[in-house]
Amino acid sequence: MSDAPATILVFDSGLGGLTVFREIAAARPDARFVYVADDAGFPYGNMPEEALITRIVHVIGKAIVEHAPDLVVVACNTASTLALTELRARFKVPFVGTVPAIKPACAQSVSKRIAVLGTQATVGREYTRALIREFAAGCEVALVGSPRLASFAEAELAGEPVADADIRTEITGCFIETEGRRTDTVVLACTHYPLLLARFRAVAPWPVEWLDPAPAIARRVADLLRDVPPTASSAPPRIVFTSGRAPSPALARALKPYGF
Ligand code: DGL
Numbered sequence: 001m002s003d004a005p006a007t008i009l010v011f012d013s014g015l016g017g018l019t020v021f022r023e024i025a026a027a028r029p030d031a032r033f034v035y036v037a038d039d040a041g042f043p044y045g046n047m048p049e050e051a052l053i054t055r056i057v058h059v060i061g062k063a064i065v066e067h068a069p070d071l072v073v074v075a076c077n078t079a080s081t082l083a084l085t086e087l088r089a090r091f092k093v094p095f096v097g098t099v100p101a102i103k104p105a106c107a108q109s110v111s112k113r114i115a116v117l118g119t120q121a122t123v124g125r126e127y128t129r130a131l132i133r134e135f136a137a138g139c140e141v142a143l144v145g146s147p148r149l150a151s152f153a154e155a156e157l158a159g160e161p162v163a164d165a166d167i168r169t170e171i172t173g174c175f176i177e178t179e180g181r182r183t184d185t186v187v188l189a190c191t192h193y194p195l196l197l198a199r200f201r202a203v204a205p206w207p208v209e210w211l212d213p214a215p216a217i218a219r220r221v222a223d224l225l226r227d228v229p230p231t232a233s234s235a236p237p238r239i240v241f242t243s244g245r246a247p248s249p250a251l252a253r254a255l256k257p258y259g260f
Contacts (some may be wrong), residue, residue, distance in 0.1 A: 070094075115176070
């Protein structure tokens with residue numbers, strides 16, 4: 001067996017996948033990480049489906065050739081709910097996707113009223129509706145598609161603050177109360193959203209559980225790589241932007257805590 005470190009490719013349309021990357025890096029700190037941000041295609045939430053599948057297969061295919069990963073994490077709900085089947089059919093490497101955590105949300109909800117907050121594309125997809133049919137029996141699910149939150153998260157990382165009122169507008173649809181029954185759990189179904197969690201908590205009309213699937217994804221990755229023994233490697237992670245841009249000074253500062 002080789003004693004080379006495991007190589008993990010983490011992919012997103014932008015920087016939302018950092019919320020997944022940080023959990024995986026904590027679970028497998030020995031791995032060699034390559035983070036690919038398809039910022040030239042951002043936001044995915046507004047792209048027609050056929051064009052998006054072609055794009056995702058192309059960008060990930062190129063990254064697989066360049067970096068020969070042991071595993072690919074599609075740290076993007078908008079991409080996973082659309083292209084996972086195609087990716088698995090095309091490439092041999094194992095894929096771990098990021099899809100709305102509807103099953104655990106319904107299981108933990110006491111009021112049995114949850115919301116799924118994602119891009120408009122993710123909440124509109126048949127993949128998401130199938131998850132609801134399969135796992136949400138006895139639970140009311142509000143699908144809330146946000147056209148702007150992913151861009152807000154990118155702006156905040158780049159040092160451009162977003163107003164509370166703008167954030168409140170995007171999340172308001174999650175909060176439903178009728179006959180004394182309120183939403184008590186909100187699924188963060190876009191990997192950008194945990195970056196805004198403190199802001200969500202500050203403007204929410206009442207406290208709820210915000211369900212971030214990243215820890216569960218990290219457990220899945222660790223499980224799939226259990227046969228690749230940890231090495232003593234401490235190679236710094238790499239980040240690649242498909243636009244070829246160099247991060248601005250503000251973004252470079254925001255990336256530092258992630259080790260980039
Ligand atoms: N981070 C992506 C997701 O999890 C989406 C952002 C976008 O490109 O619209 O859905």
